Amino acid sequence: MSYPKNYRYTAEHEWVAAPENGRARIGITDYAQHALGDIVFVELPAAGAHLEAGQPLGTVESVKAVSEVFAPVSGTVTAVNTSLSAHPELINQDPHAGAWMVEVQLDDAAPLDKLMDATRYEAFIAEEQTGKA
Amino acid sequence: MRYLPKSDVIRREMLSTLGLENVDQLFAHIPEYCRLRRPLNLPAGRSEPEILEDFRALAEDNAAGYASFLGAGAYHHFRPVLIEALISRGEWFTAYTPYQPEISQGTLQSIFEFQTMICQLTGMEVANASMYDGSTAMAEAALMARRLTGKSALLAARSTHPQYREVLATYLQHQPGGLREFGYGESGAVDAEQLERELRAGDVAAVLLQSPNFFGTVEDWEAAARLAHAHGALLVAVIAEPVSLGLLPPPAAADIVALEAQGFGIPVGFGGPYAGVLATRQKYVRSLPGRLVGEARDRQGRRGYVLTLATREQHIRREKATSNICTNQALCALMASIFMAVYGREGLRELAKQNLAKADYAARAFAAAGVELLFPAPRFHELVARPRRPLAEIEAELLAARIVPGLPLGPWYGELEGAALICVTETATRDAIDKLAAAYAAGARRPARQAKEVSLHT
Amino acid sequence: MPEITPENTPALAATHIQSDEPLLFEISSPGKRAWQLPPLDVPEADLELLLPAGTRDDIAGFPELSEIELVRHYTRLSTWNYAIDQGLYPLGSCTMKYNSRLNEVVARLEGLAEGHPLQPAAVMQGALRLMRRLEAALAEITGMDAVTLQPAAGAQGELTGILIIRACLAARGNPRAKILIPDSAHGTNPATAAIAGYRVENLRSDARGLVELSSLERLMDESVAALMLTNPNTLGLFEEDIHRIAELVHARGGLLYMDGANMNALVGRARPGDFGVDVMHLNLHKTFSTPHGGGGPGAGPVAVKSFLEPFLPVPRIVEGEAGGLRLETDRPASIGRVRAFFGNFGMFVRALAYILANGSDGLKQTTDDAVLNANYIRQQLEDSYALPYATPSLHECVFSDRLQARQGVHTGDIAKRLMDYGFHPYTVSFPLIVPGALMIEPTESESREELDRFIAAMRAIAREAETAPELVQAAPHRTRISRLDEAAAARQPVLRWQPKAQG
Structure with a gap:
């Protein structure tokens, strides 16, 4: 699966889509869903919650693992993808679009530049994979 | 060394396969100062007849064969012989936790059936595969209620089993919020006014209430739930005697049920092993500690069962787990399952009715003999009596007659010094009850004629 | 009844031999019963009088089956389990050893299986002696000074042990804030520390698979209450630097907890009490062969050095007058009770029988x-x-x-x-x-x-x-x-x- 060129990525394998009117969607990457395996449960914050960059915003669970999802940026949650609670498998099927997790009103768009772009992220995960083998 | 399947010849051959001359070399990497350089100071291995003789002697020194009127969270009921016949199969008792479902369907299905029967009995939607016992189930229920409500204080009825409350206090000692208690009224049931006063602070995560309570008194689940819910607290229903559920209304109004299943065919056995259970509503399942078995399908679409929602547990979530519990009490839960299946839909009610009838007979016998009975509210199979003479005297007399009398309440309830908790299950004979009542009555004034009238309401 | 033809015979046979055993509820049928109560020797209960608030009139869905159907149900289900009785059960860390039948026989002796935990001490001297003998044997095997049998399982033993450490450190003036746990540890260790109110800090393993001494040196400070160490560890390796580890932990005011899950590698060869351990738990269902029962019951006795004895759970079994034993509950420094009654007594019987049989x-x-x-x-x-x-x-x-x-x-x-x-x-x-x-x-x-x-x-x-x-x-x-x-x-x-x- 390809990594959208206009997204930004973190070392913890979250993505942030390009903001529109200061709002951006957040999700986890294809690499992350693959590492976790079949996702069975997602826990997300409520709309209105304020997220701090680097702090956990929720969890995703597979059958035998729990993984925290960290907020890539700071901001206030404006929308939550409620379809994930009934269909967590969407994260396996469509991690970069349909399985967005939350939409946030960014506190500040500037920190986005500090995150990886698609090219750097792909190089980063290639390195992680060689490290493991 | 009859349990070891190797001859010395084979041991030597295996060592030589490993290129070793003696077995000490396998331990050579243990630093010298750590090694034990003498034999353990224990007797040499004994034969079966010697061990049987030893344990028979220990067993005889324990009031074996006595009639017993002790209850208080450990109840004597007849155990259908099917229980031992079935659980003695090695396939049940020498198996491990069913982590590999393809070769553990027996254990998994039996747990699924257990969970189902507990739900049917309690009116809850989810039950776990079992916990250590009722006392720890109650403590885990309290911790669960704190997670669910975000509040930290806990409020326990003083009429809840005193040892359950001690365990709760141990579990809570390093958690914020604290444990408060509320009392019981003249009737033996909860003091609703005091409960409400304590709830008003608004900081209470859960009210913990046992029914039948430690005195045998039947509580009103719905009234307690209304009070708790009105103040944003959950109701934890504690049930130490599951047989009562054959007759008493289920705690369907509660949020969490902490149940001791011992009464369902698990030996009284000096207090364990037993099986606690937590049951709750579906919406709280992710906060529920302990193992859960769920239905699944295999690749050919066949029905099977698996351990599920394991991400709540310690081996995955480590310090963030819902509990540190790692085992359940599978074999004890199996005993309880077989017991429930033997008595079934009608039998459990009939069994509960026999318990009620025996206890009522005892209450009438006590009252007729002029022994003071405390707590007039409806009861199941336990009652509190205060004789006119010291309990120690009664105890000595009854033990000589091979009867274990009731439990002195003074050590746990100062205000009940001199009173005893008496449990009368279906195993008590009329003759033993009469002897018990006579011993408690000695020294009592014969009652006035209306005593029988009074006893009807006690 | 379908007509039996040569064509459908194999299918019918198959339904009997390898069919799914239905659930109890699916084979239940109204009016069947496997129970019979003896006639009541007292008057029937008047339900309206005794329970005026009402009774439940049904347990919807509860099974109704005959005895033979129950025997077949549970027998068929049992055949779907793998068990030690069938062959090697090499689950690492679980110690699936033979469960002797003698243990099952002695645990079912009436005077041991049916005694009540609240009996007057005068009529349970046999049970008290049994527990004392097991405590003494476990103390000798571990090289520790005092043992409580109360914890219901290994994880509860861990909790008991950490609460004891906390009580001891609090009595010394500061309970401290953290527990160090190697990254190879069982998940119960960190979960336990959290319940006892401690934060967890992970300790790295080195290239040998053992505790990395330099990490311990760095992390072991005044905020650390204890190191929880499994020895031999979960890789089956003996912590060869145990002496230095214990010294370091003690020198900085902490205590050494040993998870005794792997004690079966040491019995008779080495004793934790001799290499610096202050508190440890044992798993009777591992080292001492009490049956795993499809996932329990277990039993998790805790052994301590004498300076920690005052903190053990109540009650303690002590010498009474005239040579008898009695229960002592008035122990102000105790961490309290971790379980109702004495613990999993039935497991104590089996464990003692195992120790006696082996010698x-x-x-x-x-x-x-x-x-x-x-x-x-x-x-x-x-x-x-x-x-x-x-x-x-x-x-x-x-x-x-x-x-x-x-x-x-x-x-x-x-x-x-x-x-x-x-x-x-x-x-x-x-x-x-x-x-x-x-x-x-x-x-x-x-x-x-x-x-x-x-x-x-x-x-x-x-x-x-x-x-x-x-x-x-x-x-x-x-x-x-x-x-x-x-x-x-x-x-x-x-x-x-x-x-x-x-x-």
């Missing part, structure tokens, strides 16, 4: 055989599976699936394939510090012949992983059911049976 010499031979068996497997499988740590190991050995993973065959697949060869799998993917771990613990209960059969199966699977990886990936093939869809089961959990909706 001093037999217990040591048991340890030696367990270690011999594990080393035999390790040597015989070293060519087929990668061994991540070359350090000498004791009662278990941990391989990784590194070689097989190149073909896409993982530890979970190899485990499933073992079932086709008639064995229960080893422990899969634990300890976490070994990616793709295969953790194998044969115990002393296996003959060389059984070990050789297992080794042959493991070698065959390693060959299959090279030549026919898809065969291993799709295993098991010969079990009653194939791999279950655990993801679907977790997404939409069905945790109880419910009657089909009407209409």
